[in-house]
Amino acid sequence: MKFQLVTLTGTKVDQDVYEVILPTAAGEIAVFPGHEPLVGIAMPGAIAVRYAKSDADNKLEYFAVSGGVIEVTPENIKVLVDEADSGDDIVESETKAALERALKMRDNAKDQVELEKAHQLVDRHAVRLKVADLRRRHRR
Numbered sequence: 001m002k003f004q005l006v007t008l009t010g011t012k013v014d015q016d017v018y019e020v021i022l023p024t025a026a027g028e029i030a031v032f033p034g035h036e037p038l039v040g041i042a043m044p045g046a047i048a049v050r051y052a053k054s055d056a057d058n059k060l061e062y063f064a065v066s067g068g069v070i071e072v073t074p075e076n077i078k079v080l081v082d083e084a085d086s087g088d089d090i091v092e093s094e095t096k097a098a099l100e101r102a103l104k105m106r107d108n109a110k111d112q113v114e115l116e117k118a119h120q121l122v123d124r125h126a127v128r129l130k131v132a133d134l135r136r137r138h139r140r
Contacts, residue, residue: 001033003049004078005063012063012084019050020077022070031077038072042079044123046131058138062087064131066124087135090128099125 003020005013020031023045031038047063068081102125106118 001031001035001074002076004076005047005084006078006080007084008082012086013049015051017049017051017077018053018055019048021046021048022077022079023047023065024070031072034074035072035077037074038070040070042068042070042081044127046127046134047079047084048134060134060138062131062134064090064124064128066120066127085128085131087131090132090135092129092132092136095125095128095132099129 001017003013003015003017004011018032022029022031023043024040025043028045042065044067045065047065049061049063050059051061052059064085064087065079065081066083068079071078071080099122102118102121106115106122109115109118
């Protein structure tokens with residue numbers, strides 16, 4: 001099954017996979033070859049990709065996404081998001097510091113616009129930390 005992960009800056013993944021686990025409004029769903037057609041919303045969270053049926057969990061590749069659109073057919077999965085960060089690219093210490101700054105920004109927000117921006121940053125960095133943690137735990 002072909003998996004495409006497309007961001008505003010280009011395509012992150014475009015290759016054959018065995019399984020993709022997606023964060024949706026109804027919870028996480030696993031998509032395998034032959035899945036029923038589906039169009040839905042990707043929630044902020046982690047996308048996990050298993051490239052081959054025989055791949056163990058420590059071979060999963062993780063991406064932090066801030067939400068987007070999912071389109072599934074029996075042969076394809078396409079996920080369109082603003083940004084997707086690979087677990088391999090996330091520096092945990094920098095992300096923790098960014099999360100702390102976002103929390104401070106949220107606590108000191110002077111109006112609704114600042115508060116909304118702070119909430120978006122908190123969500124983004126929390127998801128990135130989750131993906132970094134998943135990657136670290138599964139690569140041991």
